[in-house]
Amino acid sequence: MAEQDLIIPELGEHLPTPDIAEDALADVRSYPAKPQLQEALGFPTELVEDWEEKAIAKMGELLEKYRSLRLYLDICVKCGACTDKCQFFLGSGDPKNMPVARQDLLRQVYRKHFTAGGKYAPDLVGAKPLTREMLDEWFTYYHQCSQCRRCSLFCPYGIDTAEISMAAREIMDSIGMGQKYTNEVVLKCHQIGNNLGIPEAALRNICEGVEEDLEEETGVSIRVPVNEAGADVLLVAPSADFFAEPHIDGLIGYAKVFHQAGISWTVSSHASEAGNFAMYLGSYEHMHKVSTRIRTAAIDLKVKRVVMGECGHAWRAAYSFLNTICGPWDFLDPNYPIPQHICEFTQDLIERGGLALDPTANDHMTVTFHDSCNPARAAGMGGYPGGQFEIPRSIIRACCNKYVDMHPDFIREKTFCCGGGGGLLTEELMPVRIAGATPRLQALKQVMDNDGVTHMAAICAICKSQFTAILPKVDMDPDMIVSLHQLVSNAIQLGAKD
Amino acid sequence: MTFLTVVYAILFYVATIVLIGGLAYRVWSYFKLPVPLKVFTAPAPRTRSGAALRVAREIVFFESLFLSNKWIWIFSALFHASLLVVLITHLRYFMEPVWGWVALIQPIEPYASLAMVAGLGGLWVRRLFEPRTRYVSGVSDHLMLALLIAIALAGLAMKFVSHTDIIMVKAFYLGLMRFDWQPLPADFFLLVHLLLVAVLMIVLPFSKLLHLPGVFFSPAINQADDARERRQLASWNAAFDALREK
Numbered sequence: 001m002a003e004q005d006l007i008i009p010e011l012g013e014h015l016p017t018p019d020i021a022e023d024a025l026a027d028v029r030s031y032p033a034k035p036q037l038q039e040a041l042g043f044p045t046e047l048v049e050d051w052e053e054k055a056i057a058k059m060g061e062l063l064e065k066y067r068s069l070r071l072y073l074d075i076c077v078k079c080g081a082c083t084d085k086c087q088f089f090l091g092s093g094d095p096k097n098m099p100v101a102r103q104d105l106l107r108q109v110y111r112k113h114f115t116a117g118g119k120y121a122p123d124l125v126g127a128k129p130l131t132r133e134m135l136d137e138w139f140t141y142y143h144q145c146s147q148c149r150r151c152s153l154f155c156p157y158g159i160d161t162a163e164i165s166m167a168a169r170e171i172m173d174s175i176g177m178g179q180k181y182t183n184e185v186v187l188k189c190h191q192i193g194n195n196l197g198i199p200e201a202a203l204r205n206i207c208e209g210v211e212e213d214l215e216e217e218t219g220v221s222i223r224v225p226v227n228e229a230g231a232d233v234l235l236v237a238p239s240a241d242f243f244a245e246p247h248i249d250g251l252i253g254y255a256k257v258f259h260q261a262g263i264s265w266t267v268s269s270h271a272s273e274a275g276n277f278a279m280y281l282g283s284y285e286h287m288h289k290v291s292t293r294i295r296t297a298a299i300d301l302k303v304k305r306v307v308m309g310e311c312g313h314a315w316r317a318a319y320s321f322l323n324t325i326c327g328p329w330d331f332l333d334p335n336y337p338i339p340q341h342i343c344e345f346t347q348d349l350i351e352r353g354g355l356a357l358d359p360t361a362n363d364h365m366t367v368t369f370h371d372s373c374n375p376a377r378a379a380g381m382g383g384y385p386g387g388q389f390e391i392p393r394s395i396i397r398a399c400c401n402k403y404v405d406m407h408p409d410f411i412r413e414k415t416f417c418c419g420g421g422g423g424l425l426t427e428e429l430m431p432v433r434i435a436g437a438t439p440r441l442q443a444l445k446q447v448m449d450n451d452g453v454t455h456m457a458a459i460c461a462i463c464k465s466q467f468t469a470i471l472p473k474v475d476m477d478p479d480m481i482v483s484l485h486q487l488v489s490n491a492i493q494l495g496a497k498d
Numbered sequence: 499m500t501f502l503t504v505v506y507a508i509l510f511y512v513a514t515i516v517l518i519g520g521l522a523y524r525v526w527s528y529f530k531l532p533v534p535l536k537v538f539t540a541p542a543p544r545t546r547s548g549a550a551l552r553v554a555r556e557i558v559f560f561e562s563l564f565l566s567n568k569w570i571w572i573f574s575a576l577f578h579a580s581l582l583v584v585l586i587t588h589l590r591y592f593m594e595p596v597w598g599w600v601a602l603i604q605p606i607e608p609y610a611s612l613a614m615v616a617g618l619g620g621l622w623v624r625r626l627f628e629p630r631t632r633y634v635s636g637v638s639d640h641l642m643l644a645l646l647i648a649i650a651l652a653g654l655a656m657k658f659v660s661h662t663d664i665i666m667v668k669a670f671y672l673g674l675m676r677f678d679w680q681p682l683p684a685d686f687f688l689l690v691h692l693l694l695v696a697v698l699m700i701v702l703p704f705s706k707l708l709h710l711p712g713v714f715f716s717p718a719i720n721q722a723d724d725a726r727e728r729r730q731l732a733s734w735n736a737a738f739d740a741l742r743e744k
Binding site (some may be wrong): 163383 | 530531536539542543544557562563565568569621625628629631633635638639705709712715716719726727734738741742
């Protein structure tokens with residue numbers, strides 16, 4: 001897609017709910033996964049001959065494995081409450097990005113093959129066969145869902161489009177129709193240990209480089225250890241924290257926190273990734289394989305605790321799934337949450353007076369916070385409902401004098417997705433990503449204009465990458481998106497506790 | 499015994515069997531389907547009793563819908579609450595003597611019926627004229643509303659247009675329950691009302707009206723947020739524990 005084809009939104013005071021614009025994003029399709037890639041993940045290399053039959057059989061299998069899938073396909077009453085809740089619809093007007101319409105792509109086929117109403121009165125209940133056109137629409141629109149669950153929050157039955165889009169993707173993979181971006185990332189994680197494909201030697205180089213820079217800058221020797229057996233804490237960060245801006249400033253923040261707390265820690269080259277892109281595929285097998293790397297690393301390195309870095313979907317995979325998928329974690333210290341979020345770790349230190357923070361160090365900023373969708377609606381923090389909203393804000397307030405929340409309708413559990421989660425953070429989906437980012441950018445612009453906000457902090461690698469890419473397209477400064485632990489890093493007074 | 503009485507007697511036996519059997523089957527099938535992961539929609543209560551309370555709030559107050567859309571909330575709350583009142587007052591046709599509190603609220607039945615029509619009418623107007631809801635509506639979505647409105651209007655017609663001998667109607671239903679059939683009055687509005695109710699009873703287990711039992715089973719709402727404390731294992735994913743080396 002050429003740059004001039006991109007529709008750049010006009011950001012006003014409010015974002016109106018758009019009129020329906022049929023097929024607005026119909027041409028924006030993910031690249032299909034190449035045969036070698038499919039094969040390496042154990043999927044058919046290309047669309048299998050009897051794909052319709054196989055797809056229906058797979059759907060039948062999933063309907064027996066997940067109550068959520070069958071229930072959510074059955075009970076929607078088409079009330080319309082979700083239709084104006086998805087950021088991809090709000091930013092584009094494409095009606096198939098309304099959550100119920102996205103679900104209906106699968107629901108129509110489900111009704112045809114698995115319900116009495118669909119068999120005997122297909123026209124009445126909107127049952128449709130799985131045609132090639134339908135399959136193509138699945139591929140297009142199930143890869144325009146970031147699995148952010150905003151629709152589920154607003155649905156009177158909690159119907160969660162993420163469950164349905166995961167099932168659709170699993171069905172498509174099983175008949176040889178994978179998405180290039182996500183499948184590539186999953187394979188890299190299987191083969192190398194992280195989503196970006198950073199091998200151990202490079203990881204060591206990066207961490208040594210960070211140590212040298214830190215010493216030069218602060219005059220203090222701060223460690224960023226790799227594979228150090230016997231450390232107290234295994235830190236599992238998104239691999240972008242070792243590679244990208246502003247992510248790496250967050251990593252520096254973690255290192256300073258561990259340093260001042262005097263707690264030994266290490267990263268692992270075997271589990272050098274917090275994110276679990278297999279979740280986007282809906283594949284339990286691959287999710288299990290990715291998650292198990294963390295368990296193996298924790299056992300091999302004989303750590304007592306596992307702490308996760310700033311990453312959104314990763315925190316869902318860790319907080320909500322890790323115990324189920326590869327627990328029990330009875331070999332770790334039961335006095336700490338398993339796994340623990342780096343924000344919980346830092347907040348705990350702040351509360352106990354373990355960190356010397358000088359918020360004036362961030363006086364050049366007025367900060368707001370973007371609640372990433374998956375910590376907000378698919379996980380928890382701090383052991384109480386809403387801890388995932390209070391703890392990051394509390395840390396920011398301890399590190400910054402000037403903090404402003406965005407409009408209450410667009411933060412906390414009602415937050416928007418950044419527009420890049422769930423396997424959408426790929427170049428060919430740029431129009432979808434811009435559409436999805438629009439509601440958040442609009443809310444951001446409002447606090448920039450009204451309250452002088454200069455920076456937006458986030459605790460997700462994808463949010464940070466997505467906004468860094470999208471902000472310049474709407475003539476905003478890409479550097480205004482910062483890691484939360486970058487603020488901690490700025491404020492921390494090294495030496496004060498020595 | 500008229501032919502009509504025999505037809506309606508059989509119709510209601512069939513409808514009752516389909517409704518109870520169908521709902522029991524659906525509830526049982528949801529109950530036994532596995533839930534292999536924690537997929538609560540956060541922030542969620544930390545305890546199971548808290549989660550049960552959340553389900554109760556959804557059922558009684560339509561909490562999420564209130565958060566979502568005030569118009570849909572007003573119309574559907576009006577409809578569901580009135581339907582509940584009307585169902586309760588209709589209990590008088592199935593019991594003798596009638597419970598005191600049922601008899602007590604009986605005078606509000608016509609108002610509840612009107613409120614029901616108003617609520618359904620509001621929902622239908624939205625479905626017809628709000629472009630997004632119209633886009634996602636299928637034929638059956640309109641027919642369901644038409645069916646419910648027709649049932650209510652036929653019921654109201656017996657009150658305001660042409661009276662039916664409700665003593666006979668009650669004798670008919672008590673007779674059905676005791677397998678001692680009694681004649682049903684051959685009044686137009688009554689026959690329409692009862693026919694459509696039987697259709698509703700038969701369609702309900704196969705339709706979206708399943709949201710009635712379904713809301714109890716929604717993991718997004720009924721799960722407690724105890725993911726770090728409790729593993730959410732179904733038999734098929736528990737088997738994965740054996741696959742790992744450590």
